[in-house]
Amino acid sequence: MTDTKNKDLFVSEIKAFLDPADIISETEKLEYYANDLFYFDGNMPPTIVLKPKKHKEIEAIIKIANGCQRPVYICGGGMSYTNAYSPTKPDSIMLDLKNLNTIHEINAQNRYIVVDAGCTWKQVAEALLTHNMAVEFPAPLSGSHSTVGGALSQGVPGEMQGVLGIEVVMGSGQTLKTGAWAAKVNPQPFYRSYGPDTTGLFIGDNGIFGIKTKIALHLKKKLKGSAYGSFDFHSYEALASTMIALSPYDFMVRRTGLDPYETRNIAKVGLADSINLVLKNIKIDESIPKKLKTTKEILHHGVKFLEKANWTLHIKTEGLSDTSAEEAMSIVRKIALTNGSELPAILPKARDLMGFSIRKFLGKEGERWVATSGLFPIDQSVTVATCVQEFFASRQSDMDQHNVQHSYITNFSSYYFLCEPCFYWNDKLEPIHIEHLQSPEAKKFSNFNENKSTRLFVKGLREELRRLFQDLGSVHVQIGTFYKFQNAMDPASIELLTALKTITDNKGIINPGKLDNIKPKNLVK
Numbered sequence: 001m002t003d004t005k006n007k008d009l010f011v012s013e014i015k016a017f018l019d020p021a022d023i024i025s026e027t028e029k030l031e032y033y034a035n036d037l038f039y040f041d042g043n044m045p046p047t048i049v050l051k052p053k054k055h056k057e058i059e060a061i062i063k064i065a066n067g068c069q070r071p072v073y074i075c076g077g078g079m080s081y082t083n084a085y086s087p088t089k090p091d092s093i094m095l096d097l098k099n100l101n102t103i104h105e106i107n108a109q110n111r112y113i114v115v116d117a118g119c120t121w122k123q124v125a126e127a128l129l130t131h132n133m134a135v136e137f138p139a140p141l142s143g144s145h146s147t148v149g150g151a152l153s154q155g156v157p158g159e160m161q162g163v164l165g166i167e168v169v170m171g172s173g174q175t176l177k178t179g180a181w182a183a184k185v186n187p188q189p190f191y192r193s194y195g196p197d198t199t200g201l202f203i204g205d206n207g208i209f210g211i212k213t214k215i216a217l218h219l220k221k222k223l224k225g226s227a228y229g230s231f232d233f234h235s236y237e238a239l240a241s242t243m244i245a246l247s248p249y250d251f252m253v254r255r256t257g258l259d260p261y262e263t264r265n266i267a268k269v270g271l272a273d274s275i276n277l278v279l280k281n282i283k284i285d286e287s288i289p290k291k292l293k294t295t296k297e298i299l300h301h302g303v304k305f306l307e308k309a310n311w312t313l314h315i316k317t318e319g320l321s322d323t324s325a326e327e328a329m330s331i332v333r334k335i336a337l338t339n340g341s342e343l344p345a346i347l348p349k350a351r352d353l354m355g356f357s358i359r360k361f362l363g364k365e366g367e368r369w370v371a372t373s374g375l376f377p378i379d380q381s382v383t384v385a386t387c388v389q390e391f392f393a394s395r396q397s398d399m400d401q402h403n404v405q406h407s408y409i410t411n412f413s414s415y416y417f418l419c420e421p422c423f424y425w426n427d428k429l430e431p432i433h434i435e436h437l438q439s440p441e442a443k444k445f446s447n448f449n450e451n452k453s454t455r456l457f458v459k460g461l462r463e464e465l466r467r468l469f470q471d472l473g474s475v476h477v478q479i480g481t482f483y484k485f486q487n488a489m490d491p492a493s494i495e496l497l498t499a500l501k502t503i504t505d506n507k508g509i510i511n512p513g514k515l516d517n518i519k520p521k522n523l524v525k
Contacts, residue, residue: 007047007091013064014050018057022099024049032431033073033087033094036080037361038370039455040481043086046073046094053099055167055175055213062211062510063173065093071512074207076118076150078432079142079358081370082480084154084206088513097149100213103127110190111219112164117149117212122356124148128219136162136218138254144356145436149212155204155477157375157411157418162218165189166202168210171505178202181216189216201500206479206515209504223318225325226352228345231313231336236389236408238339239311240381243412245335247378250414251328254316254348257410262422263312265364265407266347303346313340314348358436363405366445368427370458371409372465373420374474381417384472388419391468395461402454404461421465423458427451485516498524 014023024030030045052058065072071089075096078085087094100118107113108131115124121143128134140146140156152163165181176182178199181189192199202209233239239257246252258266315332319325333342362369376384392399392406399406404425411418428450434442466483469476476483486494501508502520512519 010064010068010070011048014061017060018050018052022051022053024051030094033075033078033085033096035086035430035432036078036083037430037432038081038083039459040083040086042088043083044088044090044092046087046092047090049094049096051096051099055100055169058095058100058169058211058213059173059175061093061095062169062171065509066171066173066507069507069509071509072211073511074153074211076147076153077120077142077145079146079150079361080154080478080480082154082478082482084150084478084480084514085511088481095211097147097211104214106131106219107188107190108133108219110188112189112216113219114189114214114216115148116214117147117152119148120145121148121151124217125355131219132222133219134222136220139356141356141360142358145358148215148217152203152212152215153205153207154480157373157416157477158413160203161192163199163203163215164192164218165216166199166212167214168202168212168504170210171507171510175213176210179216204477204479207511208501208515208518210510223320223325225319225321225323227317227319227322227325227329228348228352229315229317229329229332229336230343230345230347231315231333231340232309232343233311233313233340236311236385236410237382239313239410240385240417242313242336242339243410243417244378244381245338246332247412247414249328249331251317251319251325252315252332253318254314254351255412256314256348256351257408257412258312258314259408259410260310261405261407262409263309264306266306266360305343306347309343312343312347314345314351316348316352361436362429362433362445363424366429366441366448367405367424368429368455368458369422369424370462371420371422372462372469373418373478374469374472374476376417376419376472376474378412378415378417380472381412384417384419387468387472388421388465391465392421395464398457399461402457404454404458419469423462425451425454425458427455479515481513481516483516486518494518 025048030049033049034043034045050061052061071092073085073087073092073094075085075094097118100116102116103119105114106127121139124135137158137160140151165177165179167175167177169175179189180191180194181187313336317325317328319328404423407422409420409422428448429445434446470488479485497518498521501518506520508520508523
């Protein structure tokens, strides 16, 4: 049978159970999926895009794809910048899971929620409002668009122990569930580690072990108390050393470091509307000035003080009451003021009010953006801060020539330090950017000229930074095809992942090439 007949047969079988509106074959619409927020060599558009709404539809699609050995790629919110979902194989099928977005159960007593993989984090948060509950770990800032399944597949910095169970369709079309959810009697996803931690095998896998269809997340009661703090430091090293000093304390629920560029621009893009809302509410809510440690000067000058800020740290603490949260913040304040000075805490409060936003995926004037991140042991924070600044200083002349701006976003926990340099440059925007902008900006930014030379420069600079991070011993989330996972890991670990890929997808049809091209054993040359 010819390839054309195979394709026609595939489409006819799909049409038997999938709504025609959920089958996309127009060339222009297929091109949308050929790249994520950055450019990667060797990508190509899929041959067809399918948008299933139900688990059984995904099972049927995979069984058909398995029979004709067609590669299947998986897209959630599409906010990747490490080539996590775009096809690298010809004749591929793209599963866009945004329509798989039902919230199936909220079990407040046993403290879990069961959602489809295509649900956004914003959907989950809104569904839990009436229960005064939240998921165990912070959702991504892009949670208005990014999906639960996407975050689990790509990984997020920090623990994901709050994931209790996952339902997965494997390459054969067979479905499995993990943890207590897989029990024969009374299968409820209330407990994760029933036997070996099979749930963990499908977190950070870039989707290569199967297609996540449902996910169970642990819930916690929201605490009533909150406090906010912002601090200014003269150098990245001073900020990093403060993060080390703060790392033993676990009462901080949000902790973000910004370089001067990000500090001075974040009020103009991303948080602008929320900052204005904070300033408005200061006048009518007596508790806000106390929480922000602010003054009448802020009402008069707004956020102009940020224009003189340097390396800043923004913290939120929670407690049973505002008093207990403020007690925790007093510990933060004492440590931070050793090397820094205090600022009005407008930004962390604005971040709370904003909830979710993807506007930071471009610069203020529509500049292209891409990040490159590395996670390091917390005790290496200062060393990493120094090395990465030396890296950029040595390349500043070339960056100036190409009009490339860089910035830093930094985060930390009790055990890791996250360094995430970001690049901004002038270039043509892609449909994925325009689609997610509000109409005034979409119109303003839609006719930028292509800038291939600078794009190639940024691509090369980003690869150099990746090598620096690897030489410093970094690990990564969102591996995709960008981070060189196989080179970084012990061969025995790669053998285990290869064996698992062989079991779950022995024909290698699910997200081939991702997770740095982990393949089933029979396809390894």
